[in-house]
Amino acid sequence: MTRTLTLALLAGTTLGGMAAAQDVTLTIESWRNDDLTIWQSQIIPAFEAAHPGIKVNFAPTAPAEYNAVLNSKLDAGSAGDLITCRPFDASLELYNKGQLADLTDLAAMANFSDVAKSAWQTDDGATTFCVPMASVIHGFIYNRTAFEELGLEPPETVDEFYAVLDAIREEGSYIPMAMGTADQWEAATMGYQNIGPNYWKGEDGRRALIDGEASLTDEAWVKPFRQLARWRDYLGDGFEAQTYPDSQNLFTLGRAAIYPAGSWEIGVFTPQIEGAFEMGAFPPPVAAAGDTCYISDHTDIALGLNPASPNADAARTFLEWVGSAEFATLYANALPGFFSLNSAAVEMEDPLAQEFVSWRERCEPTIRSTYQILSRGTPNLENETWTASANVITGAETPEDAAARLQEGLESWYQPAQ
Incomplete structure (x- = not known):
């Protein structure tokens, strides 16, 4: 009787743990507070519909305050799971401090050229620590x-x-x-x-x-x-x-x-x-x-993983999606003027965005x-x-x-x- 009760309790604990593991909420740190409604109404719902059990919370900080607030959170261990990355030196410094994870092995990295990844790599190009989003x-x-x-x-x-x-x-x-x-x-x-x-x-x-x-x-x-x-x-x-x-x-x-x-x-x-x-x-x-x-x-914005995140597996799932052609098309049209760095062709609907990006065909x-x-x-x-x-x-x-x-x-x- 005791053994049966013990097994039942263990089974219940295991099942409860599995349910809890599926109920994950990821928090994204960002400086772009002007696109909050677009994340909430378009980008996050698209991800959550395809990934039940993973919820996403977009929690931006005012642009002028972002660097200082993010650094304080990272130092205190209170930063979100996903970190929106500025290009080049600001993010490289975070990686060198151990505050951005190595994402070189992420499968979605194959969808980006060396130029697209260069803003979020070590100087030797050996390590990539953020998934490129837009220029x-x-x-x-x-x-x-x-x-x-x-x-x-x-x-x-x-x-x-x-x-x-x-x-x-x-x-x-x-x-x-x-x-x-x-x-x-x-x-x-x-x-x-x-x-x-x-x-x-x-x-x-x-x-x-x-x-x-x-x-x-x-x-x-x-x-x-x-x-x-x-x-x-x-x-x-x-x-x-x-x-x-x-x-x-x-x-x-x-x-x-x-x-x-x-x-x-x-x-x-x-x-x-x-x-x-x-x-x-x-x-x-x-x-x-x-x-x-x-x-x-200008390579402008990317997304990285906080190494201290307790939800690293779910966060990597989100980052794989951010590196997909689906996200590239969704993001470029939800936020016209932010141009995809993904190698996949993206058809943009906004005529002014089309005008800007057409310059790539004739300008260096x-x-x-x-x-x-x-x-x-x-x-x-x-x-x-x-x-x-x-x-x-x-x-x-x-x-x-x-x-x-x-x-x-x-x-x-x-x-x-x-």
Whole structure:
């Protein structure tokens, strides 16, 4: 009798454990709080429908606070199961601290090229620690309706670009270009890093800087600053105090004709405009017609595994799905402007997203010059480029002085630059 009761209790415990094992909730840490409803209404339901017993909780933090909050959680052992990964050095640092798991053996990694994985690998490429999700592309979004009213065509060359800006300014109905310098980062991200690759020749220039064969005081790196200095005449009154949301509002309200952009704005702008006007996009203008064009096609977002997760098996199941063609198609269409890094072909429905991604067929891709290796020391080149770009636009620094200051800072800690 006792033996039977013991066996029954053991069986009950085992079955209870199996049931509990199937009832897993995964928590995703992310800095993208603007797409919470899309995760809740589209992405998570698609996964849960195919994987009963695994629930997913998307728990974002405000972008500016994400790094600090995530690091605190990881140090305290309270972080979620899945970690949304920034590209290159920020995530590499987490991996080196043992706070992101090695995912090299994940079957879904076969669905990504070496270039797609490079933002979330060790420097030697031997270990991959996040599943790539998407890249973003830089260029210019414009008010197509305003252009038609003014008889303007999207510019292809730098001279045409300024001719368009002059025409908009002279006509007077619109601010030629919506961008402020109060927050600094957009001056670098949508300014310097947007147009710069056409001057430093994309990956060739970026790699030369990393190898110490090029300097930030070289003409190829100073010329983009000279272009930014010209922008100040077209940004409207009070741009120095204008924040990033202010610039977004100026464009979506139809008060500005051009917006230096990242493709992530597509999903933000489209519902706000609600048919008030049509949008178009053009890539960074080249110096002369027929020149090779370069675009910042920046590996932006991926998903990794917290090694301390008690739900590692379920988390790996989710990561395998994130690496699938199904997820790639779902994500790219749910969040237009975030372009799949999966090798599988993805058909996108949004026409503006189609315009951005079509540039890959005729332009050479690169990533933001400061993101890999060059911002590991102090002063941090990425953050210093924010300040320099804003200063050049406002006139607080000359292009030459800004470039010299950046190079001096890089030389102070980066041996190849010395």
